[in-house]
Amino acid sequence: MNYFLQQLINGVTLGAIYGLIAIGYTMVYGIIGMINFAHGDIMMIGAFISLIAFLVIAALGVTSVPLALVLVLVCALFFTSAYGWAVERVAYRRLRGSFKLAPLISAIGMSIVLQNGVQLVQGARVKPLAPVITGGIELSGAESSYPVTLGWLQIVIILLTVALMAGFTWLIQRTSLGRAQRATEQDMGMAMLLGINVDRVISMTFVIGAALAGVAGLMVTLYYGVVDFYIGFNAGMKAFTAAVLGGIGSLPGAMLGGLLIGLIEALWSGYGSIEYKDVAVFAVLILVLMFRPSGLLGKPEVEKV
Amino acid sequence: MNAPLLQVENLTMRFGGLIAINDLSLTARQNEITGIIGPNGAGKTTFFNCVTGFYKPTEGRLTLTPPDGGTWPLQAMQGFRIAKKARVARTFQNIRLFPGMTVLENLLVAQHNRLMAASAFSIAGLFGLKSYRKAEAEAVEKSRQWLARIGLEKSADLPAGSLPYGAQRRLEIARAMCTDPVLLCLDEPAAGLNPKESLELNDLLLDIRQTSKIGLLLIEHDMSVVMKISDHVVVLDYGARIAAGTPEQVRHDPNVIRAYLGADEDEPLPAVVAKDLGEQ
Amino acid sequence: MAAFKDAILAGLVAALLALPMLGFHLGDSAQGLQLETHLELVPLAAAIVFAGRLALNLAAPWLAKWKDRAPAGKPKLETGVSRRPLYIGIAMAAAALILPLTPWGDRNILDKATLVLIYVMLGWGLNIVVGLAGLLVLGYAAFYAVGAYAFAILSQMGFSFWQCLPISGAVAALFGLLVGFPVLRLRGDYLAIVTLGFGEIIRVILLNWASFTGGPNGISSIPRPSFFGMPMTASSPGHTTFHEFFDIPFSPVQRIVLLYYVILLLALVTNLVSLRIRRLPVGRAWDALREDEIACRSLGINPTSTKLSAFALGTAFAGFAGCFFATRQGFISPESFSFIESAVILAIVVLGGMGSQTGVVLAAILLVGLPEWFRDLAQYRMIAFGGAMVLIMLWRPKGLLAGRTPTIRLNKGDAA
Numbered sequence A: 001m002n003y004f005l006q007q008l009i010n011g012v013t014l015g016a017i018y019g020l021i022a023i024g025y026t027m028v029y030g031i032i033g034m035i036n037f038a039h040g041d042i043m044m045i046g047a048f049i050s051l052i053a054f055l056v057i058a059a060l061g062v063t064s065v066p067l068a069l070v071l072v073l074v075c076a077l078f079f080t081s082a083y084g085w086a087v088e089r090v091a092y093r094r095l096r097g098s099f100k101l102a103p104l105i106s107a108i109g110m111s112i113v114l115q116n117g118v119q120l121v122q123g124a125r126v127k128p129l130a131p132v133i134t135g136g137i138e139l140s141g142a143e144s145s146y147p148v149t150l151g152w153l154q155i156v157i158i159l160l161t162v163a164l165m166a167g168f169t170w171l172i173q174r175t176s177l178g179r180a181q182r183a184t185e186q187d188m189g190m191a192m193l194l195g196i197n198v199d200r201v202i203s204m205t206f207v208i209g210a211a212l213a214g215v216a217g218l219m220v221t222l223y224y225g226v227v228d229f230y231i232g233f234n235a236g237m238k239a240f241t242a243a244v245l246g247g248i249g250s251l252p253g254a255m256l257g258g259l260l261i262g263l264i265e266a267l268w269s270g271y272g273s274i275e276y277k278d279v280a281v282f283a284v285l286i287l288v289l290m291f292r293p294s295g296l297l298g299k300p301e302v303e304k305v
Numbered sequence B: 001m002n003a004p005l006l007q008v009e010n011l012t013m014r015f016g017g018l019i020a021i022n023d024l025s026l027t028a029r030q031n032e033i034t035g036i037i038g039p040n041g042a043g044k045t046t047f048f049n050c051v052t053g054f055y056k057p058t059e060g061r062l063t064l065t066p067p068d069g070g071t072w073p074l075q076a077m078q079g080f081r082i083a084k085k086a087r088v089a090r091t092f093q094n095i096r097l098f099p100g101m102t103v104l105e106n107l108l109v110a111q112h113n114r115l116m117a118a119s120a121f122s123i124a125g126l127f128g129l130k131s132y133r134k135a136e137a138e139a140v141e142k143s144r145q146w147l148a149r150i151g152l153e154k155s156a157d158l159p160a161g162s163l164p165y166g167a168q169r170r171l172e173i174a175r176a177m178c179t180d181p182v183l184l185c186l187d188e189p190a191a192g193l194n195p196k197e198s199l200e201l202n203d204l205l206l207d208i209r210q211t212s213k214i215g216l217l218l219i220e221h222d223m224s225v226v227m228k229i230s231d232h233v234v235v236l237d238y239g240a241r242i243a244a245g246t247p248e249q250v251r252h253d254p255n256v257i258r259a260y261l262g263a264d265e266d267e268p269l270p271a272v273v274a275k276d277l278g279e280q
Numbered sequence C: 001m002a003a004f005k006d007a008i009l010a011g012l013v014a015a016l017l018a019l020p021m022l023g024f025h026l027g028d029s030a031q032g033l034q035l036e037t038h039l040e041l042v043p044l045a046a047a048i049v050f051a052g053r054l055a056l057n058l059a060a061p062w063l064a065k066w067k068d069r070a071p072a073g074k075p076k077l078e079t080g081v082s083r084r085p086l087y088i089g090i091a092m093a094a095a096a097l098i099l100p101l102t103p104w105g106d107r108n109i110l111d112k113a114t115l116v117l118i119y120v121m122l123g124w125g126l127n128i129v130v131g132l133a134g135l136l137v138l139g140y141a142a143f144y145a146v147g148a149y150a151f152a153i154l155s156q157m158g159f160s161f162w163q164c165l166p167i168s169g170a171v172a173a174l175f176g177l178l179v180g181f182p183v184l185r186l187r188g189d190y191l192a193i194v195t196l197g198f199g200e201i202i203r204v205i206l207l208n209w210a211s212f213t214g215g216p217n218g219i220s221s222i223p224r225p226s227f228f229g230m231p232m233t234a235s236s237p238g239h240t241t242f243h244e245f246f247d248i249p250f251s252p253v254q255r256i257v258l259l260y261y262v263i264l265l266l267a268l269v270t271n272l273v274s275l276r277i278r279r280l281p282v283g284r285a286w287d288a289l290r291e292d293e294i295a296c297r298s299l300g301i302n303p304t305s306t307k308l309s310a311f312a313l314g315t316a317f318a319g320f321a322g323c324f325f326a327t328r329q330g331f332i333s334p335e336s337f338s339f340i341e342s343a344v345i346l347a348i349v350v351l352g353g354m355g356s357q358t359g360v361v362l363a364a365i366l367l368v369g370l371p372e373w374f375r376d377l378a379q380y381r382m383i384a385f386g387g388a389m390v391l392i393m394l395w396r397p398k399g400l401l402a403g404r405t406p407t408i409r410l411n412k413g414d415a416a
Helices: A002-032 A039-059 A065-095 A101-122 A152-174 A176-186 A188-193 A198-224 A231-246 A251-271 A274-291 B044-051 B079-086 B103-110 B112-118 B130-149 B165-177 B195-212 B223-229 B247-251 B254-261 B271-276 C002-021 C041-069 C084-101 C107-132 C140-156 C161-183 C188-208 C242-246 C252-278 C281-291 C293-298 C303-329 C339-352 C357-372 C375-395
Strands: A136-138 A149-151 B004-015 B018-029 B033-037 B059-064 B088-090 B183-187 B215-219 B232-237 B240-245 C024-029 C032-037
Touching (some): A002 A039, A002 A176, A002 A198, A039 A065, A039 A101, A039 A198, A039 C032, A065 A101, A065 C002, A101 A231, A101 C002, A101 C024, A101 C339, A136 A152, A149 A152, A152 A198, A176 A188, A176 A198, A188 A198, A198 A231, A231 A251, A231 A274, A231 C188, A251 A274, B004 B215, B018 B033, B033 B044, B033 B195, B033 B223, B079 B088, B103 B165, B112 B130, B112 C281, B130 B165, B195 B215, B195 B223, B215 B223, B240 B254, C002 C041, C084 C107, C084 C252, C107 C140, C107 C281, C107 C339, C107 C357, C140 C161, C140 C303, C188 C339, C252 C281, C252 C303, C252 C357, C281 C293, C281 C303, C339 C357, C339 C375
Parallel strands (some): B033 B215, B033 B232
Antiparallel strands (some): B232 B240
């Protein structure tokens, strides 16, 4: 039981990170119908920026951990957003509305460029970071054979994710940017005719997606304590799977999908074999899609005859 | 009276709480054009989608009895099987050609199942065996005849999407006919046509009925088409049948007038509408 | 002036992006991470981007004019009866055929040409699925792997390359059917993620099922192909070797030439089958399904079985190519079948121009052949590779050679 509880906690933490990345996939897909293959690498960039920011801030003599965390968070948000914006501007904008596979190939190319660019400038070696947030709450008594711990770091990750999701939902549902975003998603041509600056809306979509991925990158850096140029691929693939599982284009779906993927991974690693956790994730995806072809919360595609 | 071809019994189609078709029964006969009219949202296209298997009806039965024997329970069949086995062909309200393929290719795709069998599921075709080459030549010849009938022989090698609108409508009908149907369902074939093209369409449909001896189901808003060429007209409103009969009978049916106008029965028919309904 | 302003903006953005990633370097040292500052690189990057952007902006009018003159990027359907593609194809095949006999056909070139031909074959195979049937597959390398491992495992039981070639294709096609059947009714992008996932599943299984696949170490000493039963070795007890039979001195180049011709043959077969099947009912049905599935159903075409046939055929070719890859390398491991492999093959198809057989060859030379010359610049090579993918797409979103030739003509002769 305790073991199960511990895996559950780990799974939810992991799921929070996947969910944050998945939002970027789902939003971009919803608005311009493309798979932003470079999104996982944007997360990787966010992780590197966080790591560098930690070291810079430490070098500047900031010793308070909460202050350092906030500063790093701001840096990660800001610089990763800039990367997200730039990638859209350079590699996707001109391909909008063109042949469907062109942006996908461009995105794969961009992903290769980002991965190898980072490898070139930062080196291929794994970069370690000493734990910043340590300790936690012991949820089980000392008498239990298997102690359950809810780490402070896990609490921070989960709370931060919940806060970001709440803010993000507010942004989409209540602000004029969110309205413009939803309108563009439904009918880009009409939105343009009504005076919405579609270019700006799409840019903002990428910026928001990248910002969330930047935070996810920070979380990955803290949670795993190591960063390398390749982490974006795997995390991106899982997050994309999460977006599809939840129903691509659906924001609650992305969060739910992320959570599920995190749980499957943690529980499978805990009870099955850790080597085959990716197989479990994809097997669940295929099973879900067989019975719900639009994902868990996706709107079923209406065939208009 | 011709033998019944399609019998619709108590057909009901619900989408959640919305009843698109409500207990509809009608009969379409061989060698007849059955017109289906009704205001927007009356359930005409939904009815077509049930007949051609794009929707599975909530309740009711659709029975097709082709002249060459057999009965097909359409309500229980998958869409492509209805076209393949029961031989019901259709056109679409918003033309659905294969725009990037040529006109001729569009017609050959319609003969897919026969050619597929002739190519022995591609094996004979891959080696260019004579039996396949002969079947393909026949298919091309059949296409050529249809193209001649709709006046598109010259455009055979152009992409279908590059044709003018009226020609695309005619091509879609020819494509449906290339499947050798026993029942042809036409969803607003005159939509977007100019008066001259509309007249040509009338001739084409009458010609198809004359030469192919098949049943036609016709959804149409253009009363000049429906009233002129239909042998039998069924009027739908809110998914239910409110009138049926010859064009002449339907034209004077008070229910029909009310459905179209929402007018009181004893109010005289405004001149504009009378003309629209084809009255002199 | 606007050009100048835009370039300044681009430079500023570049500075912003370069600040964290270029301005600081995470160096490794004995104590762990060492932060090194290279802030001087930031203005440098900004200046380069500024200059590049400015040049591009100033050149824009000329570029636009030039692009207008170039063939339009729109999908155009040739209405003429040009047989030019056919002649180019035959010329290319003939050139490939005599390459080993020419002075350029040395060991090095043949090796590289063989590699390019593997990708040409894979590109043609995937083109059946993506280009003709319009099914987006992101895990094609998995079927390539299945073919390679099928041969590698069977070879350990004593089967030869020529015996395993058809088996490899069949096994890969079987896997294609198994994956395809449950998921082909999904819409395009969902199919993409499922096939991507399948690719990962295969890789993970290959990596972890060590007793069967050799795990991360892979399988080695895979036999080489023989020439009509004659081994291509210096000597072979009990067999007449190739050089003994023809009474010529043994040379290792002979084996390379044989490998080259084997893959050339396989690739040509793939090409011929693709060209031929496009003109058959099933090929036209793929075309039609890609354009409008609903219309296809109304014409009595079974969408599932039609798509499955494309899937099976395309994956079978991946299996053949995998079998060849295994025999050429003599050693395979899961590393050779990662996602990047699938991405490269897909890129070859799309960059070449979907459905264009010649385009695939061009793209394979560009993406696989060209980088082979720059092996020493490994890291720059990959950046240039990714960058080229982006640039070619921006330049020609339809691919290098776009356009569709009708599969049949009614009015022969009188070309419009």
